[in-house]
Amino acid sequence: MRDAEHTTPHGETPYSPTSLLRALTANPYGVATLREHEHPAAEAAPPDNRYTRVTTLLLALLLGFVVAVSVLDLRGEAAAEDSPRALLEQEVRETRAEAEQLEERRIELEGQVTEAQGAVLEQDDSGAAERLTEFESAGAGVPMSGPGTVLVLEDSAPLPSSPGAADGAANRVTDGDLQIAVNGLWAAGAEAISVNGQRIGPTTAIRTAGSAILVDFRPLSPPYRVTALGDTEQLRTAVDASETGAYLSEISTRFGIRLSWEDGEELSVPARSTGTLREATALEDSGDAAAETPPSDSPSDSTSD
Template structure:
């Protein structure tokens, strides 16, 4: 008789003690899993990327606040440094102004001393000439040499650059000198003007207050005109003492006067010539003869 196979006995595991809140499984699940799984994964990814848990708007506000704090700190430090340096700068400025004032006073005193010495030398020269048989011709020599101040009738000639100085027209009195700007007054223009006035019997000439002598030189240094190494700026005012009306007419008809007319017509250089009843020309700063010596007559036995 075949019997039924015997099944091994089933061994049951004793169950643990039941949870007190086993009857509130839904509430328990909500409390244990308050954050949805999708949100939890997104937060984990942000933490993994280094973004942290702060929102972008909050991070931007924090960055702006940090920048403002840094800028305020820089401004504060700069203001503090400026307050510290201000007294030093003010003191240096005052010292520089004092030095300038002192040197200006010294220069003024030296100029006054030079004028006094020049007058004294002139007086002694006249006395020496009179003692040695000289005559009033010594005064004329001093005038022609520019060693003494003069006063008298004459002409006033003003020469100025053209407006919007540019290229000239057809006749070219300057020749082929290659000047880039032919509307500018050049040194050789002033040389011709002065030589024309001398040739027209001017007795004394000055340019912008600079007295001309037999040793004066009119040259150029870049765009500037130098008279005895002193730079002058336009307009150039030329004062010439002499027979006013006759001096004006002779200069106008001279080749140099015609040259000046050509500059005005072709290049727009501005000029004006007028007769003056009285002009005053100061003496030249210095008249130094380095080579020439007066000729002395040898006595005969």
């Protein structure tokens, strides 16, 4: 039994949190130190026996089961049809489908405009529509298809590095490589060329912006497929025998740029995008203006006796 001088004056259990605080406030020097066998935590600890161990194990299993069920419920809600991710994916699919429909409608309307334009041209000048088609073909304004070959240029494999380190960097295809390949195919007799679906025309620019290659300001990604229409054997033979072939062979053996040829009988290249005609003005015919100019008076003949 504890001495009376160390009991609290308020009737609480000796050395409970409330009584200890009041005892310290009233008479700090009258509070005895706690003995090891009288520590409240030691008295409150449950006995260590088989029953308590089994109970603790069952509670741990129950807690783990509750956590697993909660995680599965959260994943189920995330994968539900009304989750934000599912709604966003559905919106993306609908937008893509709408874009495809609009693209088909655009192609249909362009065909109607071309037919109407040809009918108007034939009314005033027979053969004008054919000449316009030839001009558009020369300017890459119409799609073309036929036999040809595809030159594929791809970045090199990752370079070897020191033992135990990650793979090294790869040598990349540059805009200059594509320019030389395209010019070599033109010189070999290609009738039409496209790079990754971008038509190459007289004013097409192949440039680099950062780490991307741009064709008419459209970024492309490797591998780069240069499609050329024409005689397959002639194109490949002419390129291999020219400076272009020597250059391609050098970048392949020296820098590891991967090159390959793919022949086809039904290759196609798209039309090059052209600007929209918004206003046109007919030019005056210089011939009519010259015909309206009155001729100068000729000097009169005179005779003298």
